[in-house]
Amino acid sequence: MDIRKQVGLNVQRVRRTRGWSQEELAFQSGLHRTYISGIERGTRNPTVTVLKELADALAVPPRTLLDLGSPSGG
Amino acid sequence: MDIRKQVGLNVQRVRRTRGWSQEELAFQSGLHRTYISGIERGTRNPTVTVLKELADALAVPPRTLLDLGSPSGG
DNA sequence: TTGTGACTCTTAGTCCGTG
């Protein structure tokens, strides 16, 4: 499994547990809407600082977005 | 704690448990020695794919390099 | 054995628009 794909899946999963649109997550994280889209589709290769910003916005530990297991973002 | 600093500390810690020099890790990961140096000092902002290559070379799960806790690398 | 500034090339990340 490509790590980018894994990150994308995790971001999307946690985002949906929040009931957020991509645009809402973009607003919360300070990143751009189309960039969030690219990350979730696994076509972008985010840096660790972006990973952190995403994790902060989603209120989960950064490692959650790298893991295969169940995200703790209930 | 800056996430880049945290990654650097973790890379360095795991590398040393392997008894490897930066040059050895550079060889194992296919990255440049000076680039490893920059990451360990927290002056570089690696992407998730680089994080994965490092984790692979060090034989630890990628999330290990983001965590604050004790690395599981040996 | 590692730190560092500077460099080239590629890509991260933004913004606009279409379907």
Place this chain on the structure above:
DNA sequence: TCACGGACTAAGAGTCACA
């Protein structure tokens, strides 16, 4: 509400000479 492409600016990837 989201996927996707083009164009753009800032920054990361990757390398070297020197200390």
